[in-house]
Amino acid sequence: MAAELHVELVAADRSVWSGEATLVVARTTSGDIGVMPGHQPLLGVLESGPVTIRTSEGNTVVAAVHGGFISFADDKLSLLAEIAELADEIDVQRAERALERAKSDTDAAAERRADVRLRAVSAH
Numbered sequence: 049m050a051a052e053l054h055v056e057l058v059a060a061d062r063s064v065w066s067g068e069a070t071l072v073v074a075r076t077t078s079g080d081i082g083v084m085p086g087h088q089p090l091l092g093v094l095e096s097g098p099v100t101i102r103t104s105e106g107n108t109v110v111a112a113v114h115g116g117f118i119s120f121a122d123d124k125l126s127l128l129a130e131i132a133e134l135a136d137e138i139d140v141q142r143a144e145r146a147l148e149r150a151k152s153d154t155d156a157a158a159e160r161r162a163d164v165r166l167r168a169v170s171a172h
């Protein structure tokens with residue numbers, strides 16, 4: 049049996065995804081990080097960006113994450129996000145409209161959020 053880590057992806061308002069994985073890739077303030085079973089303990093600040101989870105069954109789960117923290121110890125990974133949406137939950141047309149609206153309003157934060165949502169869908 050391959051080594052696994054237990055992953056909990058939690059947003060401020062709900063549990064988004066929980067399960068066993070072989071690899072998780074997330075964006076932190078220090079750059080992108082890949083976490084596999086046996087990784088050194090870590091605590092970091094999440095940047096807005098897609099989080100990719102390779103499940104133990106060989107599937108890939110992608111989520112758009114906006115801020116929060118990442119913690120890993122004893123093969124348990126916690127992603128505590130301010131906002132998180134699974135790629136399957138994202139309404140692409142709504143996200144595209146939000147991106148265009150943010151660009152026309154020159155709202156950099158809204159533009160970044162919309163861009164992350166669309167990148168999560170395209171990575172899925």
